Amino acid sequence: MQRDKQWRNLIAVSDLRKNWVTRVDFGNRPLAVYDAPSGVYVSLALCNHGGADLCDGYFDEHLIECPLHQGAFDVRDGRAIDTPATRPMKTFPARIIDGCVQIKI
Amino acid sequence: MYAVRVNCTREIEFHQNCEHKMQAVVTPLTQALSEGNLTREELRELMERSNGPALKWLAAWVAVALTTSSLVVFAWNSWLIWPTMFLHGIVIVHHFSLQHECVHYSVFRTRWLNKLVGTICGYIIVLPNRFFRYEHCDHHTYTQLHGKDPELIPMPKNITEYLLFLSSIPFWYARVNELLRHTLGHLNDQEKRFIPAVEQSSIIREARLMVMFYLAVVLLMYTTGLWAPLWLWIIPLILGEPVMRFIRMTEHVGRPTVAQRQENTRTNLVSWPWRFLCWNMNFHAEHHYASSVPFHALPDLHEKIKKHIYIEPAGYLGAHRDILAQLRKGPSSTYAKG
Numbered sequence: 001m002q003r004d005k006q007w008r009n010l011i012a013v014s015d016l017r018k019n020w021v022t023r024v025d026f027g028n029r030p031l032a033v034y035d036a037p038s039g040v041y042v043s044l045a046l047c048n049h050g051g052a053d054l055c056d057g058y059f060d061e062h063l064i065e066c067p068l069h070q071g072a073f074d075v076r077d078g079r080a081i082d083t084p085a086t087r088p089m090k091t092f093p094a095r096i097i098d099g100c101v102q103i104k105i
Numbered sequence: 106m107y108a109v110r111v112n113c114t115r116e117i118e119f120h121q122n123c124e125h126k127m128q129a130v131v132t133p134l135t136q137a138l139s140e141g142n143l144t145r146e147e148l149r150e151l152m153e154r155s156n157g158p159a160l161k162w163l164a165a166w167v168a169v170a171l172t173t174s175s176l177v178v179f180a181w182n183s184w185l186i187w188p189t190m191f192l193h194g195i196v197i198v199h200h201f202s203l204q205h206e207c208v209h210y211s212v213f214r215t216r217w218l219n220k221l222v223g224t225i226c227g228y229i230i231v232l233p234n235r236f237f238r239y240e241h242c243d244h245h246t247y248t249q250l251h252g253k254d255p256e257l258i259p260m261p262k263n264i265t266e267y268l269l270f271l272s273s274i275p276f277w278y279a280r281v282n283e284l285l286r287h288t289l290g291h292l293n294d295q296e297k298r299f300i301p302a303v304e305q306s307s308i309i310r311e312a313r314l315m316v317m318f319y320l321a322v323v324l325l326m327y328t329t330g331l332w333a334p335l336w337l338w339i340i341p342l343i344l345g346e347p348v349m350r351f352i353r354m355t356e357h358v359g360r361p362t363v364a365q366r367q368e369n370t371r372t373n374l375v376s377w378p379w380r381f382l383c384w385n386m387n388f389h390a391e392h393h394y395a396s397s398v399p400f401h402a403l404p405d406l407h408e409k410i411k412k413h414i415y416i417e418p419a420g421y422l423g424a425h426r427d428i429l430a431q432l433r434k435g436p437s438s439t440y441a442k443g
Contacts, residue, residue, distance in 0.1 A: 014224040020149060051245060052132050056145075058152045058397045060214070067134050067397050070210045082216065083235075084242050086301050 007102045010042065014099065021064060025057035026105070030055075031092070033101060034075040036062050041075040042103050043095040048083045049075070133394045134367040142413050143406075148395065151402045151409075154214035159403040162224075162384070166203070169381075170196050174337050189334065189345075194345025195382070197338065200226040201349055202383040211399040212384075228318060230342065231280055233311045236287065236300075242268040243299040245396060249362045249369035255295055258358050262433060270354070273346040287312030355424035356389045359431050360415065366393050367413055375420040387421075390414035 005017050007072045011033060012025045023045055030045035032054045043064075052068035059065070063081060065072045071085030078091040093104040137143045148261035173193035180186040206212045207223030220234070226428045227234040240255050247253035261267040269275060286293070290309050292300065300308055326332050372390040380387055391410060398406050417423045 018146075053135055056132065056134050056138065056148070058154070060154065063216075065210065065397060067395065068132050069245060070208075070397060071208075072216075082210070083304060084239060084299075084301065086303055094422075 005104045007097075007104050008021070010094075010101045010103050012100055013040070013096055016101070019059075021055050021057070021059045023053070026103075031103075032064065033094075034059060034064065035060075036075055038062070038076070040094050040096060040101050042092045042101070043073070043075060043078060044090045047071065047085065048087055048089050054089075115213055117394030126226040134397075137394055137410060137413070140413075142410050143395075147409060148398075151395070151398045151406050153402075154211065154399055155197065156213045156215055156218065158399070159212045159218075160383075162401070163203075165381070177337055177341070186336070190341045193337070194343070194347075195348050198230065198349040199340050199382040199384075200229045201232070202386050204230070204232065204234065204237065205241070205386060205398050207386050208234065208241050209396050211397060228315065229338070231284065231315070231319075233284070233287070233308070235304075235311050236308050239300045239304070239308070241295075245393065248364070248366070248393060249357050250364060251362055255299065257362075258354060260358055260428075261432060264429075267428070267432060268387045271347050271350050273343075273350050276346065276350060277343075284312055284316065288316045351381065351425070352421055354428065355417070355421050359424070359428040366390065368415060370415065371424055372407065372411075372414055372416045373420045373424055374416065374418050379421070390416070 008026075010026060011022065014036060014091075016022045016033060016035045019035055019037075022035070022100070024031045024033055029095070030053070032043050032045040034041045035068070041062075047052055047054055047057075047066040047068065049066065049071050050068050052066050054064050054066060055080070056075075057065045057067040062075050063072050064075050066085065067084075069084050070082070071080065072082040073079065073089045074081055080086050080088055080090040095102050134143075134148070138145060138148065142190045143316055170193075173196050176189040177186060177193050180189045203212070204226035206225065207219040210216055210219045212222065212352070213219050223234040223238075226232075227237065244254055244256040247255075249257060251257065251259075258270070261270060287309055292305055292308065296308075297305070322334055326334060355371060355373050360371050363369055367390075370390040370393045373387045375383075375387045385403040386392060386401045388407050389399070391403050391406045393416065394410060394414070395406060417427065419426070
């Protein structure tokens with residue numbers, strides 16, 4: 001039976017790298033938290049093309065670029081923007097409550 | 106499910122849509138960060154992109170290209186046309202360096218500019234940009250690994266092979282063959298591995314467009330009698346290509362055919378005119394460490410990690426002295442014997 005998804009605390013907003021990407025280990029899941037102009041977004045940290053850590057990549061507004069091949073994703077919805085990434089990355093609903101980033105998982 | 110191997114650090118397996126099976130790949134950059142060779146803040150500063158430096162560099166680039174092409178025109182009716190075409194050809198073949206930076210999206214902050222400029226460069230040097238991007242990604246994944254790195258230049262077995270490579274004859278044979286093969290709709294097994302199935306038709310379309318463009322240029326020259334593209338572009342490109350082969354050899358040839366970036370790539374310290382022409386790509390080991398760092402920041406990255414990479418202080422000539430010394434000692438002493 002599948003459990004209902006719940007909002008869970010991830011990281012304090014004050015601990016985020018401003019206008020950049022911050023890596024957070026959520027259990028055994030490495031996640032990438034993006035401080036973007038329109039809000040905070042969260043995705044899996046590993047690129048679904050080659051497995052590199054997106055948190056070592058270049059972040060620009062809503063675009064995260066893989067450090068290995070420069071494939072790129074839109075952090076808002078996970079869609080692949082540039083090859084060699086062709087599949088959307090996994091993103092999680094995120095919100096800020098009482099100075100803490102929460103994700104629904 | 107498929108297996109991916111990056112930098113020999115580990116074999117990993119992916120389920121394409123299953124997050125739980127995904128495992129981290131230790132890129133050179135991840136390794137440098139974990140070893141403290143570079144901090145995340147330093148990396149962030151180095152990765153900052155801006156259109157300004159590239160536009161200035163590009164303006165100077167165009168000025169140089171116009172100057173060398175003018176020299177060809179001025180030398181039109183004398184024997185000097187051949188040395189001037191060679192000089193101009195050296196500039197022409199270095200469009201490869203600009204295209205190379207563009208496929209990493211690190212020249213301009215505006216991504217479509219990288220695609221546009223990279224595509225134009227590709228048309229100048231007969232290298233389809235989209236295809237090159239895929240091929241080059243695989244080169245970064247499997248650098249110097251025999252049978253996997255699609256851009257690997259094997260260590261020559263003897264001086265004849267060395268000179269034949271520098272002549273560019275094998276290069277042009279392979280390049281034209283590859284373009285025509287793609288135009289006919291054929292991708293080989295290695296290409297099918299690194300080009301996703303959904304992208305393969307676009308690679309074929311790209312090759313066909315390029316061939317159509319070249320046929321149109323030839324037709325235009327023939328019908329109008331204006332043969333300037335031949336003397337200002339095609340012949341200089343052919344004359345200059347051995348220089349690019351000479352430079353491309355210095356990046357990896359003669360270095361160990363292993364996955365470790367500290368070993369398999371050579372940074373060549375060269376004078377500023379060469380650095381200008383190659384868009385700082387002489388800092389090749391730095392580029393392989395962190396390919397998201399734009400060309401103008403590579404000298405700064407060099408200062409940060411120079412103790413952790415292989416550097417040839419005598420530049421391109423020093424690299425070739427090293428390659429030739431390995432050749433003289435025979436295969437048992439060469440790094441690239443695999």
